[in-house]
Amino acid sequence: MAQVRVMSDDDGEVTALLEALMPLLRAHPAFVVSGTRELSKRGPGERVVFELLLADRQGPQVTVERTDRPDSGRRGLPRS
Template identity: 45%
Template sequence: MVQLRVMTDDKQRGEEVLAVLLPLLNACTALQASEPTKLSHRGGGLRVVLDVQLAGAPTVTVERDDVPRSSGPRSRTGGAPARRQRRRLELPPAG
């Protein structure tokens, strides 16, 4: 199990860091993070622990590109529909 810990004597600064860190972790599709656990801290600081693990294999959705379209953007010559540029998605290396 992998744990991330946010520990500081300055509680306000720790809360500010968590306000940035937690949305980033939740938006990351390669990781799964547990709910943060606040631990007691002598002196009023902040101690927070999160369990983090790799997410399962990502789900990939592919659209067919060989199906004729009845309407769509036309090229400047008025011929066949212009092809859309598509980004290639890269999967993380297997580990």
């Protein structure tokens, strides 16, 4: 898996670039794109990373959607 890092010292430049780039990558059938993650940075600007896979090199994908609501109580082993 390749990791792509987008960095700039100019405020807003990374965000603007990703707003244009991510829809293109996600729409392309050759790529599977992860969500973005912002890295800490000293000083002005932004550092963002995301993973990029070639669609034909990945294994089978599974999507799971939860339809029930989790219990609001604490989970764990029963008291003995």
